[in-house]
Amino acid sequence: MEDRINYILNTFDKMYGTDLVCYLEHDEPWQLLIATILSAQCTDERVNIVTKELFVKYPSVNALASASLEELERDIYSTGFYHNKAKNIIACCNKLVSDYDSQVPSTMDKLLTLPGVTLIMRR
Numbered sequence: 001m002e003d004r005i006n007y008i009l010n011t012f013d014k015m016y017g018t019d020l021v022c023y024l025e026h027d028e029p030w031q032l033l034i035a036t037i038l039s040a041q042c043t044d045e046r047v048n049i050v051t052k053e054l055f056v057k058y059p060s061v062n063a064l065a066s067a068s069l070e071e072l073e074r075d076i077y078s079t080g081f082y083h084n085k086a087k088n089i090i091a092c093c094n095k096l097v098s099d100y101d102s103q104v105p106s107t108m109d110k111l112l113t114l115p116g117v118t119l120i121m122r123r
Contacts, residue, residue, distance in 0.1 A: 025051065029104040030061045030096065037089055037116040042079040050079055061102040065093035088116030 023044040024035040031051065038047045054075055058064045064072075072086040079085060092114045096102055100110070111117050 024048065027055075030093075030102075031055055033092070033104050033114075033117075034064065034089055037092065038076060038079045038085055040085070041081060046079055050076055061093045061096050064089060065097050067093075085116070091115035092117070 022032070024032060024039060025048045026032040026035055034054075035047050035051050038050060057075065058067060067090055069086055069090060072090065073082045076082045076085055076089075095114055096104065099113075105111055105114075108119070112119055
């Protein structure tokens, strides 16, 4: 089984390369988390336009945790599904503040406890 997995991974490396590129612009892990929440059903290009101003207006996890829902909805409107995204971003940031000292957790199990973070598995 391990040989088969290694063969598949090596084949993917040959086909797609090994250089990983993240197209969501961010400086901090929390910014990537928020950008990823915003990216649902939205282009990376649109998310980068929105987050450029969003991360200036809300320069920290704490700032987003205390954001007005209605104002955040207006700020992210162009990403679509802005009601749910705004609600999840505020709840996610509140959980980061209360449970993780404003830091993005480093394990999948802990990440999956955050509002707006889901694991999608496809076959």
